[in-house]
Amino acid sequence: MSQPTPSFYNLAWRWHFYAGLFVAPFMILLAITGIIYLFKPQLDPLMYDHLINVQPAHHALSADEQRNLVQAIYPQAHISQYLPPINPERSAQFVLHNGGRELNVFINPYSGTVLGQQDAKLNLQAVARALHGELMIGTLGDRLIELAAGWGVVLVVSGMYLWWPRGQTAAGILWPRFSRRGRILWRDLHAVTGFWGAALLLFMLLSGMTWTGFWGKQYANLWNQFPAAMWNNVPASDVEARSLNTAARQTVSWAMENTPMPVSGAHAEHMNHGAHSSGPAAPGVSLQQVYETATARKVEPGYSITLPTTAEGVFTIAVFADDPRNDATLHIDQYTGEVLTDVRWQHYGNVARATEMSVMLHEGKLFGSPNQFAILLVCLMILLSSVSGLVMWWKRRPQGRLGVPPLRHDLPTWKTGVVIMLALAIVFPLVGASLIAVWLLDRLLLLVRAKRPDEAHS
Structure with missing residues (x-):
């Protein structure tokens, strides 16, 4: 492969710089919170032993008896919501809204x-x-x-171009040169983790x-389709299960x-399509009956039962299983138990199967501990790559300036890069x-620098 022109290289470097400066803080946050959530199965029993672990006994109270005691x-x-025990050594859990909490x-x-x-929203796992x-700020954060x-x-795309081996020594690309110090070592750590972790980062x-x-909802609407016949005999609302x-x-x-979301059939004929009654739920079936339905239908333990909130609402039994092949979502008429x-x-x-697996x-749940520790390794690589990139920028930036890589005026068109972008x-x-916004900002910065030749030259 021929050596690329310096200006071609500078373009990739410039885009990599902009992307990295914006993305790095988010990647650090996502990696840290991801690690916390990744080890939820180990952390919860350790932190909340007094809440979730119990001594098994011969007789368990019914779901309604438990609910009445909590109420x-x-x-x-x-x-x-009611979450039955996942095994005989675990407690049951109710989710409730009390005084705004x-x-x-x-x-x-x-x-x-x-x-x-x-607190359902302020415990460690919920915060992570x-x-x-969504950064805990709703839609804007999302x-x-x-x-x-x-x-x-x-x-990732620009980084792979920048550091792809082009006939030079593989040291600093395939493995770091620990004999070097300062910015060179940080550069090697950044390049090596990025090179080996690129495919994994893209997957994540x-x-x-x-x-x-936004994108996820459009993706789901495009690819995640069920046979329409599944809903033919089910009175449905315009409310989605999301x-x-x-x-x-x-x-x-x-x-x-x-x-x-279906509606309970006894009231379906009294509602306009998609409209929900302001009346409260008044279930004709008990929580225990819903629990027994889940047992009879062999829903995997770890499921939740969401209670109806309106007169047309339904009970929803749902398990978001570690192995998606055990997923189950059941909607139950609150009056008949159907x-x-x-x-x-x-x-x-x-596509839905592939997405659920991914x-x-x-x-880190699909293959147990090996999957968990593989994702931990990916998170650590993301942390190292992000931190090393920020350190490199901090060490090379001019005093008091952002340090945007210079752009050559004789820059040729990068056809492949344009297609990718x-x-x-x-x-x-x-x-x-x-x-588009960054391109306009980049043009503005170049114009400003062109008017200040002394500073641009320095």
Whole structure:
């Protein structure tokens, strides 16, 4: 491969610089919060042993008895969700809204003792998840995360061009030169982790973007389709199942997010399509009956039961399983107990199956500990690459200036690069809009520097 012209190299470097300066803080945050959430199975029993671990006994209270005991302690609270014990050594959990707060309340299913509570939005895992998904600032945070992930793709593409071996020694590209010091060593650490981790980083960025509110929703609408016949005999609303998911809590799987929520049949004929009654729920079936339905239908332990909130609402049994082949989402009529829909892995389309598998790989859950530690390694590589990139910039930047790499005036058109950038702009619209903004800013900076030749020359 012929040696590229300096100006061609400078263009890639310039885009890499812009992308890196914007993306690095987000990548550091995503890696740290990702590690926390990655080890949720180990951290929760360690941190909340008094809340989640119980001594098994011969007889367990019914779901309704447990609910009544919790309601007696929180008489003003509205109970929204019940999570049965995942095994005989675990407590049951209720999610309730009390005085403007959302609480997780834990109860011993044998003795009925309420073990304690935690703030559903401010415990370690909920905060890590909310920061990871939307920076704890709602839609704006979601868009910023999506933008950072899209620019992360730009970062990987430009980085691979910058550091792809071109006949020179592989030292500093395939392995770091620990004999060097200062900026050279930081540069090697950045290049080597980026070179070996590029494919893994792309996988993490793209699999994570399936959950975003803008690109992820369009992706789901395009690819995540179920046979229309599945809903033919089910009275449905315009509310989607994604409404059951929040930044801090996952209820239904990605594949189910854009499916319609059914309505309880006894009231379906009294409602306009998509309109919800303001009346409260008044279930004719008990929570225990819903629990027994889940047991009879062999739903994998670890599921939740979401209670209806309106007169047309339904009970929803949902498990977002570590192995997506065990996913299940059941909607149940609150008056008759009829199972309106029962969606499993076999109902997913091929894209939905691939996406669910990639999401579980992303979260380190699909193959147990090996998957978990592989994702930990990826997160550490992301941290090292991001931190080393920032250190390199800090060491080389001119005093009091941003230190944007210079752009040669005799720059030829980079045809491949233009095609790649156009493709990214089309596939990721937020990236496309920001590319235009950055290009305009770049032109402005060049004009300013052209008017200040002394500073540009220095």
